Structure formats: C-alpha cells, structure tokens
Amino acid sequence: MTNKLKQAIVTLLHSGSGLNERPYLKKHNESNIPGLFIIGDLAGAPVIKYAMAQGYEVIEHIAGLPGAIGGSDEDLYDVVVIGAGAAGLNAALQAKERGMRYILLEKEQVANTIENFPEGKYVYAEPDTQPPKGKLWLDGATKEDLMVRWHQIVNENHLNVRLMEGVNSIEKKDGLFNVKTQKEMYRAKRVVLATGQRGNPRKLNVKGEDRENVYHRLYSPRKYKNESILVVGGGNSAIEAALTLSEQNKVYLSYRGSEFARIFKDNERKLSEAIAAGRIEPILNSNVFEFGGQEATLKVKVNGKDEGRKIPYSHAFVLVGADVPREFLKSLGIRMENEWEGSILRAIGLTLLGFVGVWIFGSAHGGHPAIGSLDLSMLPSWIGALLWLASLAGLVRFGMKGDRLAWLGLSFFVWYTVYGAKLGKGQEFWPYEDWGYRFLSFFDRPWSFWYTVLYTTLVTLFGLQALKRWGLDRKDKFQIWRYVSLISFQWIFFFLIPEFLFQSAVSNQWIGEKLATDPTFAQQAWRSYGLVYAWPLFFYTFFYNPHDVWVVWGVLLTFVIIPIFVLFQGKRYCSWICGCGGLAETFGDRWRHLSPKGKTSIKWEWMNLAVLIFAAVVTVLILIKDSYALFAEPANLGLNVYRLFADVWLVGILPVTLYPFLGGKIWCRYWCPLAKLMHLQSELFSKLRWSRFKITANDKCIACNECSRNCQVGIDVMSYALKQEVLDNKTSSCIGCGICVSVCPMDVLSFDQHNGMGHSAPVKLVSAEGKVLG
Ligand SMILES: Cc1cc2nc3c(=O)[nH]c(=O)nc-3n(C[C@H](O)[C@H](O)[C@H](O)COP(=O)(O)OP(=O)(O)OC[C@H]3O[C@@H](n4cnc5c(N)ncnc54)[C@H](O)[C@@H]3O)c2cc1C
Numbered sequence: 001m002t003n004k005l006k007q008a009i010v011t012l013l014h015s016g017s018g019l020n021e022r023p024y025l026k027k028h029n030e031s032n033i034p035g036l037f038i039i040g041d042l043a044g045a046p047v048i049k050y051a052m053a054q055g056y057e058v059i060e061h062i063a064g065l066p067g068a069i070g071g072s073d074e075d076l077y078d079v080v081v082i083g084a085g086a087a088g089l090n091a092a093l094q095a096k097e098r099g100m101r102y103i104l105l106e107k108e109q110v111a112n113t114i115e116n117f118p119e120g121k122y123v124y125a126e127p128d129t130q131p132p133k134g135k136l137w138l139d140g141a142t143k144e145d146l147m148v149r150w151h152q153i154v155n156e157n158h159l160n161v162r163l164m165e166g167v168n169s170i171e172k173k174d175g176l177f178n179v180k181t182q183k184e185m186y187r188a189k190r191v192v193l194a195t196g197q198r199g200n201p202r203k204l205n206v207k208g209e210d211r212e213n214v215y216h217r218l219y220s221p222r223k224y225k226n227e228s229i230l231v232v233g234g235g236n237s238a239i240e241a242a243l244t245l246s247e248q249n250k251v252y253l254s255y256r257g258s259e260f261a262r263i264f265k266d267n268e269r270k271l272s273e274a275i276a277a278g279r280i281e282p283i284l285n286s287n288v289f290e291f292g293g294q295e296a297t298l299k300v301k302v303n304g305k306d307e308g309r310k311i312p313y314s315h316a317f318v319l320v321g322a323d324v325p326r327e328f329l330k331s332l333g334i335r336m337e338n339e340w341e342g343s344i345l346r347a348i349g350l351t352l353l354g355f356v357g358v359w360i361f362g363s364a365h366g367g368h369p370a371i372g373s374l375d376l377s378m379l380p381s382w383i384g385a386l387l388w389l390a391s392l393a394g395l396v397r398f399g400m401k402g403d404r405l406a407w408l409g410l411s412f413f414v415w416y417t418v419y420g421a422k423l424g425k426g427q428e429f430w431p432y433e434d435w436g437y438r439f440l441s442f443f444d445r446p447w448s449f450w451y452t453v454l455y456t457t458l459v460t461l462f463g464l465q466a467l468k469r470w471g472l473d474r475k476d477k478f479q480i481w482r483y484v485s486l487i488s489f490q491w492i493f494f495f496l497i498p499e500f501l502f503q504s505a506v507s508n509q510w511i512g513e514k515l516a517t518d519p520t521f522a523q524q525a526w527r528s529y530g531l532v533y534a535w536p537l538f539f540y541t542f543f544y545n546p547h548d549v550w551v552v553w554g555v556l557l558t559f560v561i562i563p564i565f566v567l568f569q570g571k572r573y574c575s576w577i578c579g580c581g582g583l584a585e586t587f588g589d590r591w592r593h594l595s596p597k598g599k600t601s602i603k604w605e606w607m608n609l610a611v612l613i614f615a616a617v618v619t620v621l622i623l624i625k626d627s628y629a630l631f632a633e634p635a636n637l638g639l640n641v642y643r644l645f646a647d648v649w650l651v652g653i654l655p656v657t658l659y660p661f662l663g664g665k666i667w668c669r670y671w672c673p674l675a676k677l678m679h680l681q682s683e684l685f686s687k688l689r690w691s692r693f694k695i696t697a698n699d700k701c702i703a704c705n706e707c708s709r710n711c712q713v714g715i716d717v718m719s720y721a722l723k724q725e726v727l728d729n730k731t732s733s734c735i736g737c738g739i740c741v742s743v744c745p746m747d748v749l750s751f752d753q754h755n756g757m758g759h760s761a762p763v764k765l766v767s768a769e770g771k772v773l774g
C-alpha cells in the first residue's frame with residue numbers, strides 16, 4: 001500500500017526529468033562528492049565545442065584552488081581525468097598547460113564516440129559565433145580529418161593518456177581519491193569525470209535483441225547492399241541511418257510514435273521523398289516484439305488494437321538514443337538530479353510530529369499576546385518546542401542523506417505554516433488556531449504584513465540572482481528588462497502601494513479630498529492589489545460593496561487593458577508583471593528544469609479551466625445574491641470554498657511547497673484562472689491571425705534539448721524548433737519568458753513579432769501510394 005502510494009507520488013514528482021536525466025551538479029560542475037567534477041555530454045553539454053569549453057574551465061577552476069598543484073607525494077596526481085573525448089582531452093591538455101600532475105584514462109581509444117560516427121560524417125563546429133576554448137582544435141570537418149588533427153595534438157603534447165584502461169570504481173578516503181581500473185589504482189586530489197553517455201545505447205529489451213545481426217550503432221552504412229534492413233527509432237540518428245541505408249537497400253522504419261515529431265526539417269523532407277519513392281517503408285505506432293533469425297515480429301497499433309506484423313530483415317539497427325550510465329554513476333556514489341529516495345512513512349511521520357509539537361506549544365501559549373511574554377518555564381511548551389525541533393532536525397538530517405521525501409515534508413511544513421497562519425486572527429489552520437497569527441505578528445505589524453515582506457525579499461534576492469544568471473552573465477537585454485520589471489512590480493504594486501503609499505495618499509489627500517475622506521475608499525488599502533491583479537485572479541475587486549472607482553478600474557483592467565496586452569504580448573503578464581509568476585521566476589528559477597514534461601502533463605492543464613469556471617460562478621452568485629435571496633447561501637458557501645481551496649491551497653501552500661520538486665509554475669500552469677482567461681484570448685487572437693506574439697525557429701537546431709529542459713511550463717520547444725513550426729498560444733501555453741531563446745546555443749529561436757513564418761503546415765510524410773502518414 002505505502003509502496004504503491006510512494007510509486008504514484010514519485011512518478012508524479014519525477015515527471016520533469018524523464019528525458020534528460022543528469023547528475024546533480026553544483027557550481028563549477030562539482031558533483032555531490034566534493035573534489036569530483038563532471039563535464040561534457042554527461043553534464044549536459046550538447047555539442048563538442050561546449051564539452052571542450054567545460055574541460056578547459058573545470059581545470060582553470062581546479063588550478064586556482066589552494067594546494068591544487070604539486071606537493072611532496074610523487075605518487076599523488078593533482079587530477080585524474082576519466083574519458084578521452086572532447087571534454088576529457090581538452091581538460092588533460094589544460095592540466096598539462098597548467099603544470100599539473102595529471103593522467104587521462106580512456107576505456108577504448110582516443111575520442112571513441114567520434115571515431116564511431118558513420119564514415120565520412122561531417123562534424124559541425126557549432127555554435128560558430130563562439131571560438132573554441134583550450135588547446136584542442138575544432139572546425140567544421142569530416143570525422144576523419146578531425147581525428148587526424150586530434151591525434152596530432154595528442155602526440156605533439158605528449159599527453160599522458162592510458163588507452164584501453166576503463167575506470168571501474170572511485171573511492172574517496174581521507175580527502176583523497178583512489179581511482180581503480182582493471183590494471184592499476186591511481187591516487188588523486190581531484191577527479192574529472194568525462195565519460196559521456198554514448199557508450200550506453202538505449203535498448204528495447206526484447207527477445208532476440210542480442211542476435212549478432214541486431215546492432216545499436218551504425219558505423220559503415222555503405223557496406224550493406226541489396227538487403228532488407230529494419231531500422232528502429234524516430235529521432236535524427238535513426239532517420240539519417242535509414243536514409244543512407246535506403247540508397248542501396250530496402251528499409252523498414254519502425255517507430256512507436258504516430259508521427260516523426262523530433263527530426264530536422266531537412267530530414268523530414270528527405271524522408272518524405274524516400275517514402276514516396278518506396279525506398280523506405282515507415283511503420284508508425286509500432287513496437288518490436290521479437291527479433292527472430294530472419295524475421296522481426298512487430299506489434300502495430302491499428303484503430304486502438306495491437307496487430308502482429310512480420311518484417312523480413314537481414315540486419316536490424318536499434319537507434320533509440322542513449323541513456324545516462326546511471327548504474328555506473330550510482331556505483332561511484334554520484335547523486336542524480338531530482339532523485340527520489342527515502343521513506344514516505346518516515347517523512348509523513350516526522351512532519352506530523354512537527355505539527356503535534358507546534359500544537360502542544362501553541363496550546364500552552366494560546367492566551368499570550370506576544371513573544372516577549374512567553375513563559376518558557378511551562379513544561380508543555382518545552383515539550384512542544386523540543387518535539388518540533390526534533391522533527392525539523394530529523395527531516396534535515398534525512399534530507400542531507402539524500403531523502404528528498406524528507407525535504408518535501410520540510411517544505412510542506414514551512415509553507416503550510418506561512419499560509420496557514422496568514423489567514424487572519426481566529427481563522428488560522430490547525431495547529432495555529434487562535435494563536436498562530438498573533439505569534440507571528442511583530443512590532444505592531446500583523447503577520448500578513450510580514451508575509452508581504454518575506455515575499456518581496458524572496459523576489460528581490462532570488463530575482464537579482466536570476467537577473468545575473470539570465471541577463472547580466474549572458475548580456476541578454478530582454479532578460480535584464482524582464483527581471484527588472486518583475487522586481488519593480490513586486491516592490492511598487494504588491495508592497496509599497498498597499499502597505500504604505502495608499503495610506504500616505506489618503507492622509508495627505510493626494511487623491512483629492514473627496515476620495516480621501518470617503519471611508520468606503522480610504523479604509524480599504526487592500527483593494528489596491530486590484531490595480532494590477534485583474535479578475536478572476538483578484539475577484540474581490542467587485543465584492544464587499546466596493547467604491548465605484550474600483551469597479552470601473554476592475555472592468556477596464558480585465559476587459560480592455562489585459563486583452564489589448566494579450567493581443568500584442570500573449571501571456572507575458574505571467575512572466576513580466578504578476579507577483580505569483582514573479583515568485584516562480586525568481587525563487588523558483590533554480591528548479592525550472594524540473595517542471596513536468598510530456599503529453600500527460602499538458603493534459604493536466606485542463607484544471608485551470610475548471611478553476612476559471614468556478615471563479616466565474618462564484619462571481620455571478622455574489623453579484624446577484626443581494627437581489628435574489630435564494631442565491632445568498634450558495635454564494636457565501638462558494639466564496640468560502642474558493643477562498644480555502646484556490647486562495648490558500650492552490651495559490652499558496654501546494655505550489656510553493658512543490659517549487660524545489662516540480663519547478664515554480666504549478667499554480668500558473670495548472671490552476672490560475674487569469675492565466676486560462678488570457679490563454680483563451682491569445683488562442684483566439686492567434687487563430688484570427690491578429691496576434692503579434694510568436695516564437696519562430698531557423699534551420700540550425702542540433703536537438704540538444706536545452707530549450708525544452710528549461711521551459712518552466714513544460715513545452716517541448718525542441719520539437720517545434722526541429723520542424724521550424726511556429727510556437728504561439730494556439731499551439732502551446734507559452735508565457736513569453738524567452739528563456740528558451742536565451743538558452744539556445746545555436747541562436748535558433750526568436751520572438752518574431754513581424755516576420756514569422758506564419759502557421760505553415762509541417763511537411764507531410766506521403767507513402768508510395770500517396771497516403772498521408774502521421
Ligand atoms: C550521431 C552523433 C552525431 C553528432 N554530431 C555532432 C556534430 O556534428 N557536432 C557536434 O558538436 N556534436 C555532435 N555530436 C555530439 C558530440 O558527439 C558530443 O557532444 C561530444 O562527443 C561529447 O564529448 P564528451 O567528451 O563529453 O563525451 P564523449 O565524446 O562521448 O567521450 C567520452 C569518452 O569516455 C570514454 N569512457 C566511457 N566510459 C569510460 C570509463 N569507465 N573509463 C574510461 N573512459 C571511459 C569513452 O570511451 C569516450 O571516449 C554528435 C553525437 C552523435 C551521437
């Protein structure tokens with residue numbers, strides 16, 4: 001039972017990391033083991049140039065650490081570099097340059113991954129706007145030419161490299177590493193792991209996959225002639241292999257998807273031609289069931305039912321990508337990103353213990369007005385406080401050991417307390433009832449004020465960090481302005497005006513004597529949140545007998561200003577203005593890559609339509625209840641339920657608890673009714689072709705996945721880029737943050753306000769019989 005519960009929770013929480021799982025890395029690519037650095041493909045560097053840059057930079061960093069170079073122990077290496085690919089070679093060359101005692105260990109041959117590219121493959125040196133870093137040469141060249149240059153460099157520099165010597169284990173003892181290969185053990189101060197992930201091709205795990213005519217890579221496509229060949233896969237590697245093989249053979253292309261969604265436009269065009277010429281037969285919605293001696297059995301989905309189909313083949317190529325070498329990394333003690341380990345029962349138990357402690361503590365102090373008068377000599381309060389502290393210490397201790405469920409419990413504890421006690425005196429959630437709000441009110445200011453201070457502090461501190469990360473470090477003006485905008489809106493409209501300036505405006509009569517002396521206006525500073533928060537996010541603008549000024553402004557903002565903004569800027573309100581989006585983009589930024597991805601996660605977006613409908617029904621009921629007594633009770637009930645679920649749980653406790661686990665956009669993406677309203681408007685404007693908002697792509701995408709990985713709202717940007725399809729609010733729920741544009745190493749994406757490619761239909765795949773496929 002608990003195992004099933006844990007499985008369900010973990011599946012949900014892990015949904016952001018499916019595609020591109022990576023080791024957990026700190027600054028300078030240091031892993032969870034201090035002194036062990038991970039670079040290159042394994043650390044997410046998508047191309048050779050970036051892998052080389054990481055090799056260079058990590059050594060520059062290590063060389064600058066105290067005591068990094070030299071020492072009296074002759075057998076102790078300053079650094080052991082593992083893997084002689086682009087990253088490892090450049091790291092070793094730089095270590096030599098810096099005069100370090102180093103060794104480079106390689107399982108097979110120099111640049112094994114590139115050596116294994118198909119013969120004659122042209123190797124791109126993208127991004128061509130950036131020069132390569134370090135001593136390794138890189139320019140666009142055939143694989144053979146590139147290899148000649150690299151071998152020359154290795155020889156000229158007398159690089160200390162041991163080939164055919166793969167690393168089996170790494171142990172850290174007394175601050176030093178023991179790196180073991182099948183031949184020897186090397187002692188080192190630091191280790192740089194650059195083993196890539198190509199050595200770990202993904203398998204189908206079906207019967208017969210280990211036959212000698214079933215391969216997981218294609219080295220010499222031109223040696224096959226007049227044969228029947230089965231290629232399995234739907235990515236660029238599989239398509240390119242199928243295309244080359246189809247020049248001299250009959251090729252069957254089996255793919256589990258219903259369309260080739262993740263391939264270059266050029267490949268799509270060539271594939272369409274090969275299919276039309278009958279050289280390639282695509283079998284979509286199919287999975288290999290078994291590889292027999294001469295025939296493979298496929299299960300093909302037709303009208304929702306599986307049908308068996310036999311495919312004759314003399315050679316089969318399974319090209320379905322590569323997996324992170326998880327087992328190997330785990331055996332070294334390396335922690336993976338977003339890893340869910342730990343006990344759910346322990347996490348629930350410790351969290352509950354914390355609440356019980358707080359409850360005992362609170363019961364003892366229920367009648368006391370402030371911290372200053374706490375009587376800590378009372379036994380129950382001591383017991384409560386100790387239980388509470390023990391629970392927090394336990395959650396932190398297990399969390400530090402890698403139990404993320406414990407961190408989830410701690411995060412829930414913190415945000416439940418913040419929001420559960422914020423409701424107001426006497427309305428707090430258990431165990432804060434009747435005392436939590438008062439207990440958290442300091443210096444004559446209520447807890448709701450300190451909550452706003454906390455919120456603004458988080459947006460400011462983490463906003464400045466994000467501004468540096470995305471704006472200043474990349475010299476990206478768009479991101480600089482975006483973060484300046486978010487921080488400014490938070491300070492001006494969600495802090496200074498409601499907490500200070502409104503009162504000043506009233507007391508100094510800046511708004512005219514009439515308004516300043518009208519109690520329905522002057523005594524309701526909280527309504528100034530409605531200056532920027534539109535209906536239905538802030539439907540209170542229209543409730544509790546508002547002054548006409550607020551009604552007029554609320555209608556204007558919701559039904560005129562926001563739609564005009566949406567027409568030109570799509571849903572940028574969420575990523576430039578809104579306080580909820582602001583916290584997600586700042587405090588939540590470091591976890592943006594964990595946002596749920598995939599088709600199922602997109603389907604969940606129906607939930608904000610449900611909240612929008614709920615908010616609309618409550619609004620209507622509240623507005624008519626005074627005229628029709630019949631609606632008074634349902635209106636009040638609806639408002640109370642909405643306040644509890646939407647305003648406390650859905651906007652506060654749940655999403656902020658989940659920031660470190662599912663990224664910052666859970667509220668905005670799944671539950672915010674205003675985001676849904678803007679989406680409906682933007683979708684309509686896009687359909688009518690009035691919208692000015694869209695992202696377009698050029699033809700240089702290298703399928704590195706960085707854009708999709710960093711999209712906070714889980715959009716698979718890469719699949720749009722590969723097909724050069726327009727991304728707008730008709731085709732996605734984009735909020736226009738521009739992070740995908742900033743992060744793309746190839747400058748593929750741009751906000752094309754004027755010269756977009758329009759909604760050009762993607763190239764259709766047509767069979768030899770003229771049937772449209774996929
Ligand atoms: C089909 C294909 C085409 C590509 N085309 C391009 C292109 O045109 N341009 C481009 O920029 N990028 C291209 N790439 C990406 C490029 O190959 C990688 O970005 C690059 O190779 C990453 O370098 P790396 O050093 O991190 O890893 P790798 O190059 O994979 O090197 C890792 C090395 O570690 C060794 N190793 C593994 N395990 C161990 C162990 N236990 N002990 C010791 N050594 C070990 C391996 O044998 C290997 O030599 C392509 C990739 C593929 C698969």
Ligand code: SF4
Pocket residue numbers: 710711712713714715717727733734735736737738739740741
């Ligand atoms: S698609 Fe790009 S611009 Fe749109 S939300 Fe995702 S990262 Fe931001």
Ligand code: SF4
Pocket residue numbers: 700701702703704705706707708717718721722743744745746747748749
């Ligand atoms: S568009 Fe996306 S997948 Fe393509 S190169 Fe840019 S970041 Fe990588």
